[in-house]
Amino acid sequence: MDVRKVREQFPILDQEVNGHPLVYLDSSATAQKPIKVxxxxxxxxxxxxxxxxxxxxxxxxxxxxxxxxxxxxxxxxxxxxxxxxxxxxxxxxxxxxxxxxxxxxxxxxxxxxxxxxxxxxxxxxxxxxxxxxxxxxxxxxxxxxxxxxxxxxxxxxxxxxxxxxxxxxxxxxxxxxxxxxxxxxxxxxxxxxxxxxxxxxxxxxxxxxxxxxxxxxxxxxxxxxxxxxxxxxxxxxxxxxxxxxxxxxxxxxxxxxxxxxxxxxxxxxxxxxxxxxxxxxxxxxxxxxxxxxIGMENILQHEEKLAKYALERLSEIDGLTIYGPTKRAALVTFNLDDVHPHDVSTVLDTEGIAIRAGHHCAQVLMKHLNVSATARASMYLYNTEEDIDRLAEGLVKTKEYFGNVAF
CATH class of the missing domain: 3.40.640.10 (Type I PLP-dependent aspartate aminotransferase-like (Major domain))
Structure with missing residues (x-):
């Protein structure tokens, strides 16, 4: 599967948000639409x-x-x-x-x-x-x-x-x-x-x-x-x-x-x-x-690689808790120590990175996890490892920003 050619079919991805190329990592909420649709x-x-x-x-x-x-x-x-x-x-x-x-x-x-x-x-x-x-x-x-x-x-x-x-x-x-x-x-x-x-x-x-x-x-x-x-x-x-x-x-x-x-x-x-x-x-x-x-098998293979890479990159960040099993679909739900998920999402948005924050319409699960909310990055067939790198870099910046803020 040629991800570059796939991305060309999604016109919304070819834009900047807050002065940065858009990284869309909220496909579990809604996926972007290809030209054909x-x-x-x-x-x-x-x-x-x-x-x-x-x-x-x-x-x-x-x-x-x-x-x-x-x-x-x-x-x-x-x-x-x-x-x-x-x-x-x-x-x-x-x-x-x-x-x-x-x-x-x-x-x-x-x-x-x-x-x-x-x-x-x-x-x-x-x-x-x-x-x-x-x-x-x-x-x-x-x-x-x-x-x-x-x-x-x-x-x-x-x-x-x-x-x-x-x-x-x-x-x-x-x-x-x-x-x-x-x-x-x-x-x-x-x-x-x-x-x-x-x-x-x-x-x-x-x-x-x-x-x-x-x-x-x-x-x-x-x-x-x-x-x-x-x-x-x-x-x-x-x-x-x-x-x-x-x-x-x-x-x-x-x-x-x-x-x-x-x-x-x-x-x-x-x-x-x-x-x-x-x-x-x-x-x-x-x-x-x-x-x-494209082929659902090809999409799954691509997303399995993305999920594995995302777990590896985000696991490198100190103070970041990831929820869920190792073998998973192409999404990663997490929290940064002492930073509310809404604040995480807001800072990432200034970097052009779109993720989800909140209880994700799963309050029973939030209570089970002993949290009120989480952040979630969800991938689809148009995402790349570079998108994951941008997310990881953005999370490090978020952590540094809130580490330097006097409360």
């Missing part, structure tokens, strides 16, 4: 703008072909069996909430358990808290190991024959932990539970095969993989989706509407009420084309 969305609005599934005129047919064509690109990208299993929505949060409100409330009772982990994003905690409150079910947590991983032995002890749902991130947005989803799915299924996977941090970086993982639901967001904001995907096994009721009602998702009752369209459209996110889906299709042309 920008042009796909632009061309839709310039040449094909129309609603889908409704008109028989030329523009309507063209827009529908592009929209449904994007759905098939997603199907192939994650190796789903059918486009009926691919539901477009606003993002990972929406996808998980659909499963919680539809499958969860339909299938969970007061005698049941829902199992999650302390490393989950709020989007994969709060929906299950709400299901537990409404049904009386017990919410349980798989404990974390000291390095931020989970052991399969702990999974086996936590998941029981009372467990109805196991909900877990494929990749932690804070620790970079890559969870063994296939093995966890097997344990869940042996106990009669379904597994819901938060794929927000995995779909952009790993080659995903939902059939091989044997996950029941898998949700991810387009904007973290180079697509526009506001578009996401919920994958669900067709036999489960068929039994679930929609959670949004209105146009597009209906079959027949009578005065006092209505029937729903077949999958996947019964879960896509209202005018869909047409331009976003087309942009997602273009992003998938872009990533597929």
């Amino acid at each position: 920008i042009e796909a969305v632009n061309n839709y609005y310039r040449q094909t703008n129309s609603n889908v599934h409704r008109g028989v005129h030329t523009l309507g047919s063209q827009a529908t072909d592009l929209y449904e064509g994007a759905r098939d690109k997603v199907r192939r990208f994650i190796n789903a069996r059918s486009t009926a299993e691919i539901i477009f929505n606003r993002g990972t949060t929406t996808g998980i909430n659909v499963v919680a409100q539809s499958y969860g409330l339909q299938n969970v009772t007061a005698e049941d358990e829902i199992v999650i982990t302390p490393m989950e994003h709020h989007s994969n905690i709060i929906p299950w808290q709400q299901v537990a409150k409404k049904t009386g079910a017990t919410l349980k947590y798989i404990p974390l190991q000291e390095d931020g991983t989970i052991s399969l032995e702990d999974v086996k002890e936590t998941v029981t024959n009372k467990t109805k749902i196991v909900a877990i991130a494929h990749v932690s947005n804070v620790l970079g932990t890559i969870n063994p989803i296939k093995e966890i799915a097997k344990i869940a299924h042996e106990n009669g539970a379904v597994i819901v996977v938060d794929g927000a941090q995995s779909a952009p970086h790993l080659k995903i095969d939902v059939q091989d993982l044997d996950c029941d639901f898998y949700a991810f967001s387009g904007h973290k993989m180079g697509a526009p904001t506001g578009i996401g995907v919920l994958y669900g096994k067709e036999e489960l989706l068929e039994k679930m009721e929609p959670v949004e009602f209105g146009g597009e998702m209906i079959d027949f509407v009578e005065k006092y009752d209505s029937t729903w369209k077949e999958l996947p459209w019964k879960f896509e009420g209202g005018t869909p996110i047409i331009a976003g889906a087309i942009g997602l299709g273009a992003a998938i084309d872009f990533l597929s042309d």
Whole structure:
């Protein structure tokens, strides 16, 4: 993979911030967009703008072909069996909430358990808290190991024959932990539970095969993989989706509407009420084309090198604490002694370096780590070792600056 040529496809990277060349290390929050995606969305609005599934005129047919064509690109990208299993929505949060409100409330009772982990994003905690409150079910947590991983032995002890749902991130947005989803799915299924996977941090970086993982639901967001904001995907096994009721009602998702009752369209459209996110889906299709042309294996190989290099460089800085396992996704979460993460981020920004600071929508994990906030540098296919060097140099400057400030 030629990173220089890849970077040329991202026009936003060719700029200065505060007088320095931009180093963008916040891709876990949102990834930058390649020209191919920008042009796909632009061309839709310039040449094909129309609603889908409704008109028989030329523009309507063209827009529908592009929209449904994007759905098939997603199907192939994650190796789903059918486009009926691919539901477009606003993002990972929406996808998980659909499963919680539809499958969860339909299938969970007061005698049941829902199992999650302390490393989950709020989007994969709060929906299950709400299901537990409404049904009386017990919410349980798989404990974390000291390095931020989970052991399969702990999974086996936590998941029981009372467990109805196991909900877990494929990749932690804070620790970079890559969870063994296939093995966890097997344990869940042996106990009669379904597994819901938060794929927000995995779909952009790993080659995903939902059939091989044997996950029941898998949700991810387009904007973290180079697509526009506001578009996401919920994958669900067709036999489960068929039994679930929609959670949004209105146009597009209906079959027949009578005065006092209505029937729903077949999958996947019964879960896509209202005018869909047409331009976003087309942009997602273009992003998938872009990533597929490079090759997900090549992206992963590049990011593994970056993660290893980042751990090595940042470990050299005295007073810097790194959280998470050695084998991880391409992100590093850390704290500098006696310097608040927001101050770290602010000083780095003066050097043109963009990182994240805060609790990362993971306050349960922050409490587990005994911190209120952390700083996070997250890499993607357009980042280089030079970016990591700039980060390390910026952190040394930050440390020196606050070491010389009189409090």
